[in-house]
Amino acid sequence: GIWKTAMSNTPRATLQQNTRLIDFPSLGDVRGQLCALESVSAYVPFDIKRVYYMWDVGADQVRGKHAHYTLKQVLICLGGACEVVVDDGRQRQTVRLNSPLKGLLIDGFIWREMQHFTPGATLMVLASAHYDEADYVRNYDQFLQQANEG
Ligand code: TYD
Numbered sequence: 001g002i003w004k005t006a007m008s009n010t011p012r013a014t015l016q017q018n019t020r021l022i023d024f025p026s027l028g029d030v031r032g033q034l035c036a037l038e039s040v041s042a043y044v045p046f047d048i049k050r051v052y053y054m055w056d057v058g059a060d061q062v063r064g065k066h067a068h069y070t071l072k073q074v075l076i077c078l079g080g081a082c083e084v085v086v087d088d089g090r091q092r093q094t095v096r097l098n099s100p101l102k103g104l105l106i107d108g109f110i111w112r113e114m115q116h117f118t119p120g121a122t123l124m125v126l127a128s129a130h131y132d133e134a135d136y137v138r139n140y141d142q143f144l145q146q147a148n149e150g
């Protein structure tokens with residue numbers, strides 16, 4: 001399927017289900033870099049309904065700390081670098097995002113934490129739905145219980 005060409009090689013094999021690192025194509029030339037992402041494509045496999053971004057995140061701050069029941073997201077660090085911890089209730093992995101050509105797709109019931117932002121880092125998130133607090137699980141014990149009950 002479409003993932004054969006879109007997925008990056010090394011990290012994917014070790015990432016848990018429902019999370020995938022995706023390499024975006026660069027349209028850069030001598031004038032500089034450019035990347036274009038389209039809704040419902042190999043690179044963003046859902047209809048983009050919302051875009052948000054965070055910056056000025058202190059090096060000691062941890063954001064996220066929640067899971068979503070239905071939301072799909074692609075996280076892209078546009079400048080600088082940050083880490084995304086993805087936790088499926090069984091194992092916890094840390095993904096470093098340090099390139100505008102790298103996206104982290106999260107499309108399942110995954111607890112995520114964003115941390116260790118470098119100064120000037122901006123993390124952009126493409127999301128499959130409008131903001132809906134009812135889609136959030138913000139309590140880790142509740143997440144663990146629901147993630148492990150099948
Ligand atoms: P929060 O969930 O704490 O952000 P993060 O996932 O980065 O840790 O959101 C901070 C506040 O912003 C909270 O009051 C909810 C609000 N918010 C929106 O209104 N719309 C959005 O799309 C997002 C992501 C957050």
